[in-house]
Amino acid sequence: MDSPKTLFDKVWDNHMVGILDSGQSILYIDRHLVHEVTSPQAFEGLKLKNRNVRRPDLTLGVADHNVPTTARSLGINSIKDKIARIQVETLERNLYENNIEYIPLTSINQGIVHIIGPELGYTLPGTTIVCGDSHTSTHGAFGALAFGIGTSEVEHVLATQTLLQKKPKNMKIEINGVLRKNITSKDIILKIISQIGTSAGTGHVIEFVGNTIKKMSIEERMTICNMSIEAGAKAGMISPDLTTFKYLKDKRFSPKGEKWQKALDEWVSLHSDKNALFDTNFTFDVENLKPMVTWGTSPEDGIGVNDTVPNPKDANNSEKEQSMNKALKYMGLTPGTKMTNVKIQKVFIGSCTNGRIEDLRSAASVIKGQKVAKNLRALVVPGSGMVKKIAEEEGIKETFLDAGFEWRDPGCSMCLGMNPDQLEIGERCASTSNRNFEGRQGRGGRTHLVSPITAAASAIAGAFVDVSEG
Numbered sequence: 001m002d003s004p005k006t007l008f009d010k011v012w013d014n015h016m017v018g019i020l021d022s023g024q025s026i027l028y029i030d031r032h033l034v035h036e037v038t039s040p041q042a043f044e045g046l047k048l049k050n051r052n053v054r055r056p057d058l059t060l061g062v063a064d065h066n067v068p069t070t071a072r073s074l075g076i077n078s079i080k081d082k083i084a085r086i087q088v089e090t091l092e093r094n095l096y097e098n099n100i101e102y103i104p105l106t107s108i109n110q111g112i113v114h115i116i117g118p119e120l121g122y123t124l125p126g127t128t129i130v131c132g133d134s135h136t137s138t139h140g141a142f143g144a145l146a147f148g149i150g151t152s153e154v155e156h157v158l159a160t161q162t163l164l165q166k167k168p169k170n171m172k173i174e175i176n177g178v179l180r181k182n183i184t185s186k187d188i189i190l191k192i193i194s195q196i197g198t199s200a201g202t203g204h205v206i207e208f209v210g211n212t213i214k215k216m217s218i219e220e221r222m223t224i225c226n227m228s229i230e231a232g233a234k235a236g237m238i239s240p241d242l243t244t245f246k247y248l249k250d251k252r253f254s255p256k257g258e259k260w261q262k263a264l265d266e267w268v269s270l271h272s273d274k275n276a277l278f279d280t281n282f283t284f285d286v287e288n289l290k291p292m293v294t295w296g297t298s299p300e301d302g303i304g305v306n307d308t309v310p311n312p313k314d315a316n317n318s319e320k321e322q323s324m325n326k327a328l329k330y331m332g333l334t335p336g337t338k339m340t341n342v343k344i345q346k347v348f349i350g351s352c353t354n355g356r357i358e359d360l361r362s363a364a365s366v367i368k369g370q371k372v373a374k375n376l377r378a379l380v381v382p383g384s385g386m387v388k389k390i391a392e393e394e395g396i397k398e399t400f401l402d403a404g405f406e407w408r409d410p411g412c413s414m415c416l417g418m419n420p421d422q423l424e425i426g427e428r429c430a431s432t433s434n435r436n437f438e439g440r441q442g443r444g445g446r447t448h449l450v451s452p453i454t455a456a457a458s459a460i461a462g463a464f465v466d467v468s469e470g
Contacts, residue, residue: 121251
């Protein structure tokens with residue numbers, strides 16, 4: 001009788017082609033997503049070696065990082081930055097020359113790579129998915145093994161449809177409890193990372209389980225898996241269920257007809273077996289969780305929005321104390337300051353973490369009939385053309401515009417400083433993105449990670465607020 005397996009073990013074993021003498025596994029890759037930043041060198045490497053793309057039909061390309069979020073109707077002519085334009089033009093040429101499907105800037109299906117993949121049904125349970133982007137872990141919400149790869153690995157996948165990998169360990173994070181009003185999966189994952197740190201997941205694939213996870217929508221699960229990488233993990237995974245299947249049915253790349261039923265028969269087995277062993281285990285009760293906000297320059301620097309900025313002197317070692325002092329200096333914060341007293345100058349709602357339609361709906365729900373605070377600039381950037389279309393049809397766009405928010409075209413936008421949407425030096429931003437590193441949103445910019453609901457409500461107040469009290 002076979003030993004009990006975890007969800008990760010099952011997917012890994014189903015895709016393992018062989019093992020090298022080095023101990024590395026040869027892993028077959030089902031889906032490959034490429035964008036304009038990490039693919040040019042990979043395609044150039046193929047050309048220099050006179051190699052072809054092995055499976056062009058299993059690769060999908062889109063530009064998202066460098067693209068502006070205004071004047072999208074102009075297509076590539078909307079890109080004014082010379083280097084950014086060259087990168088997008090290079091992506092388009094490489095994909096065309098290799099017969100790989102490209103989603104153009106003017107397509108309704110264009111958007112952030114980790115949002116359009118699920119939207120199109122390109123993301124499927126039990127598959128292996130890679131992309132030259134850290135937050136490929138997002139797709140694990142569907143029971144896929146999905147992770148980011150480097151440029152040389154992008155080339156390897158293009159050439160062979162395989163990848164050399166050392167098998168990670170298994171970690172289980174169990175999350176239980178009924179969430180309070182306006183508390184979201186973003187608050188949950190920020191809380192978890194604040195407790196276990198940004199290195200706890202190193203060398204692991206995390207499976208998220210528990211009654212809280214089971215009740216989550218697909219969008220909420222994607223947020224959880226998206227930020228598993230910020231806990232140091234290789235990937236995050238959630239077992240597929242009826243919620244997953246309902247979301248995927250009739251998507252463009254989803255199986256159809258008899259193939260759909262056959263796929264369902266396979267997908268229902270994608271769960272960790274009873275008594276399956278995990279190398280590391282954590283359990284969290286989120287019954288009394290409050291809205292979370294980061295104070296420092298790491299995702300692990302998270303506290304409740306009603307808490308005060310921590311004092312480095314309370315750190316348990318000198319290295320941590322030094323790190324905290326450095327973060328506080330960069331962020332311009334003083335220990336003991338209440339986070340609700342911290343004023344902000346910008347708000348960003350979007351990114352692969354929180355740019356889906358559910359995120360925009362939740363943010364819009366707390367701002368109706370109100371106005372953005374004076375001298376504050378707030379941006380809403382839908383994660384895809386489809387998200388934008390739905391939001392406009394539902395009147396969400398008007399809600400944001402009436403409140404004084406800017407309504408943009410799809411793209412990574414202010415998640416990272418690779419396009420025109422950036423913070424100025426010293427500007428403080430409530431952001432729904434995933435990283436708050438120094439300079440992440442622009443040189444000298446100060447980033448506070450929050451949920452879409454907290455971001456929207458804070459835009460109205462001009463400072464962080466406790467949305468659970470509303």
